[in-house]
Amino acid sequence: MSRYELRFSGAGGQGLITAGIIMAKAASIYEGKQAVQSQSYGPEARGGASKSEVIISDGPIDYPKATTVDALLAMTQEACDKYTHDLKDGGILLVDSDLVTKLPKGNFKVISFPIINTAKNDVGREIVANIVALGAMVALTGQVSRENAEKAVLSSVPEAFIELNKKAFSIGFEKALAASA
Amino acid sequence: MSKKVAFLQGNEAAAHGALYAGCNFFAGYPITPSTEVSEVLSIELPKIGGKFLQMEDEIAAMAAILGASLAGAKVLTSTSGPGLSLKQELVGYGCIAEIPCVVYNVMRGGPSTGMPTGPSQSDVMCAKWGTHGDHPAICLTPASVQETYEEIIRAFNLSEKYRTPVMVMPDEIVAHMRERIVFPEPGEVEVTPRKSPTVPPEQYKPYDTSFGDVPPLAAFGSGYKFHVTGLNKASDGFPTTKANLVQAEEERQVRKVDANIDDIVQFEEYLLDDAEVAVVAYGSTSRSARYAVNVAREQGIKAGLFRIKTFWPFPDKQIKALAGRVKGIVIPEMNLGMCSLELERCAQGKVPVLGIFRVDGEPINPDQILDKIKEVK
Numbered sequence: 001m002s003r004y005e006l007r008f009s010g011a012g013g014q015g016l017i018t019a020g021i022i023m024a025k026a027a028s029i030y031e032g033k034q035a036v037q038s039q040s041y042g043p044e045a046r047g048g049a050s051k052s053e054v055i056i057s058d059g060p061i062d063y064p065k066a067t068t069v070d071a072l073l074a075m076t077q078e079a080c081d082k083y084t085h086d087l088k089d090g091g092i093l094l095v096d097s098d099l100v101t102k103l104p105k106g107n108f109k110v111i112s113f114p115i116i117n118t119a120k121n122d123v124g125r126e127i128v129a130n131i132v133a134l135g136a137m138v139a140l141t142g143q144v145s146r147e148n149a150e151k152a153v154l155s156s157v158p159e160a161f162i163e164l165n166k167k168a169f170s171i172g173f174e175k176a177l178a179a180s181a
Numbered sequence: 182m183s184k185k186v187a188f189l190q191g192n193e194a195a196a197h198g199a200l201y202a203g204c205n206f207f208a209g210y211p212i213t214p215s216t217e218v219s220e221v222l223s224i225e226l227p228k229i230g231g232k233f234l235q236m237e238d239e240i241a242a243m244a245a246i247l248g249a250s251l252a253g254a255k256v257l258t259s260t261s262g263p264g265l266s267l268k269q270e271l272v273g274y275g276c277i278a279e280i281p282c283v284v285y286n287v288m289r290g291g292p293s294t295g296m297p298t299g300p301s302q303s304d305v306m307c308a309k310w311g312t313h314g315d316h317p318a319i320c321l322t323p324a325s326v327q328e329t330y331e332e333i334i335r336a337f338n339l340s341e342k343y344r345t346p347v348m349v350m351p352d353e354i355v356a357h358m359r360e361r362i363v364f365p366e367p368g369e370v371e372v373t374p375r376k377s378p379t380v381p382p383e384q385y386k387p388y389d390t391s392f393g394d395v396p397p398l399a400a401f402g403s404g405y406k407f408h409v410t411g412l413n414k415a416s417d418g419f420p421t422t423k424a425n426l427v428q429a430e431e432e433r434q435v436r437k438v439d440a441n442i443d444d445i446v447q448f449e450e451y452l453l454d455d456a457e458v459a460v461v462a463y464g465s466t467s468r469s470a471r472y473a474v475n476v477a478r479e480q481g482i483k484a485g486l487f488r489i490k491t492f493w494p495f496p497d498k499q500i501k502a503l504a505g506r507v508k509g510i511v512i513p514e515m516n517l518g519m520c521s522l523e524l525e526r527c528a529q530g531k532v533p534v535l536g537i538f539r540v541d542g543e544p545i546n547p548d549q550i551l552d553k554i555k556e557v558k
Contacts, residue, residue, distance in 0.1 A: 025188040028361040038358040062472040064358050065544050
């Protein structure tokens with residue numbers, strides 16, 4: 001059975017749980033696959049290492065947590081240090097190049113670009129860094145189509161911010177393709 | 182027509198399931214990891230003319246739902262470990278006064294405040310033994326978002342049918358994970374109405390056993406007047422210490438559940454027909470177990486899964502039969518051995534019961550279960 005595991009990690013408040021939810025929604029509602037999203041975080045409202053996991057499969061998903069991760073996003077050094085131990089050999093590692101400077105040892109396909117700064121400067125709002133990252137993860141993993149992922153983004157954000165998020169998603173998608181070429 | 186689908190958390194599904202079951206009154210005090218139930222119902226209940234109350238604490242919330250239920254409402258409260266401890270005095274009141282209600286408790290690390298965001302399965306004994314005295318206990322332990330929706334409807338139905346509190350206890354993983362859910366159409370799933378009196382108010386007694394072990398319950402405000410107390414009571418609801426009456430009442434209260442175990446107990450058997458090792462599991466842990474059983478089968482090991490859906494009453498009959506035909510039972514659970522005790526009781530020493538007990542806030546992973554399956558000789 002195909003089983004693809006993604007982990008979105010960073011600091012609490014960066015919107016990574018939301019990014020994971022949108023990825024899982026794209027797979028299970030729009031792509032016709034099955035998906036489970038879960039998360040773990042500390043008692044803090046903000047800060048602290050946080051992770052959101054998404055399992056995507058063509059069939060029923062038993063264990064809802066990651067076993068060996070296929071693709072991982074790390075938005076802080078702490079998250080990168082803490083959550084990459086079970087990234088699989090040959091797996092995808094996407095990091096924010098400004099915040100993650102020390103990479104884990106291992107045979108990973110590392111893609112890095114300044115995710116938060118892209119949100120701030122290219123999109124115009126730092127708050128959509130999670131959607132920039134999501135666009136990048138969609139491009140790198142190929143688990144859901146760009147169209148279906150975009151539908152999931154648009155159905156998950158408030159009406160007034162649709163254009164902003166659309167732009168963030170698109171820029172993230174393109175940046176990741178460029179960075180991995 | 183295609184059915185409505187959504188991508189929801191277990192807690193959100195619980196709230197929507199409660200609405201499907203006809204819940205029109207919620208009282209609670211928010212607590213991680215169950216707060217989303219309150220959040221959804223605070224928005225949805227007012228839309229249908231229902232009532233949402235955020236009380237001063239968990240005890241008051243439990244008292245409020247009992248009162249509302251006596252006035253004819255279908256009621257729910259939601260909480261987690263520390264809140265469940267507080268509610269227990271009034272859970273007992275609900276049992277002896279025979280008041281239908283549903284208590285949704287998300288299991289997090291404990292005791293006390295423990296680990297608010299960490300998963301656990303250490304409240305299952307509290308569902309039966311948390312309140313003092315002999316009393317019936319019904320507790321359901323769903324394993325998916327869809328099942329949480331379905332089981333909360335069943336909990337409402339059982340509470341009405343047997344006139345007793347019913348608990349639904351997902352672990353934090355089930356409560357907080359998100360999956361696709363397909364909503365049933367109105368009328369597609371059975372919703373059990375409360376049995377109302379068939380006699381006029383002047384002849385009504387709230388515990389009249391001539392109507393069977395579950396007497397009809399009138400709603401306050403509908404013209405029926407009766408007495409409700411936490412003391413042992415006679416059929417008219419007033420306190421009594423008459424030995425024969427108290428003995429009969431206590432026995433009936435327990436019997437109404439015990440005599441209907443086959444109606445209440447639900448479980449799922451997976452690859453058990455030729456199994457030599459049975460993994461028994463509930464809640465999110467059963468999903469790790471199913472994964473491990475599939476891997477074991479690929480490796481030529483005859484393993485199967487018995488998934489407990491109804492934790493109380495415990496599936497004694499099924500476990501006893503299972504113990505008679507496998508070489509060993511493996512029980513993974515996020516506590517230090519609770520279901521394990523029940524399995525040992527049912528296995529009566531016929532086969533070893535091997536536990537995997539984890540209380541560090543991490544889920545039990547399939548590899549741990551696979552290793553334990555291999556220990557069965």
